[in-house]
Amino acid sequence: MMIALGALGSAQAQNDTRIGAFLAYGSEIESLGIGVNAAFPVIENLTVAPSLIYYVPKENYGFKINWWEINANANYYFVNNEALGLYALGGLNYSNVKVSYDETWGFMGESSVSDGRVGLNLGGGLNFDIGSNILPFAELKYVLIDGGQLVAAAGVKVNL
Incomplete structure (x- = not known):
């Protein structure tokens, strides 16, 4: 318990808690996404980084596709200067x-199906310190899930 409190205290002393927003592109859905994220220091060089991405809905051949994802990542900093x-x-x-799918002929009506899957994220990212509270970043990850998806993201984080 004392070690956990000590790690939490040193993490808060670093004041590296951040929240942010970003744009993403998913290779499987082939659509842009809008996301929010956060970074909470746990110990030196390690943060817990949750995020949410909502991809812009798309329509193909009368089918409307809505896709969103929730992520719970750990970021380990190799370089942090x-x-x-x-x-x-x-x-x-x-x-x-x-x-x-919305049947316009009237005999089937609207029908839909949804599916949720759990996968693993593997990737990396860069934070660029520009000397202010705003921290631009770029991230690339691969989601290990059924067909897999490569997600490229870029945005800004704000130091709290």
Whole structure:
């Protein structure tokens, strides 16, 4: 208990808690996404980094596709200096896809099906310190799930 409190105290002393927003692109859905994330220091060079991405719905051949994902990652910083933060990430992913079809002829009506899957995230990212409270970042991860998906993201985090 004392070790956990000590780690929490030193993490808060670093004041590296961050929240952010970003744009992402998913290779499987082939669509842009809008996301929010956070980073909470646990111990030196390690943060817990939850995120949520909602992909812009798309329509193909009358089918509307909605896709979102929740991530629970751990980021380990290999380089964390005043100009650059380079990290590897790993964690869990929950992806949900809903496909709906609206029959315009009137005899079937609207129908939909949704599915959620749990997968693993593997990747890395960069934080760019520009000398302010705003921290631009870029991240690339691969989601190990059924067909797999490569997700590229870029945005900003704000130091709290």
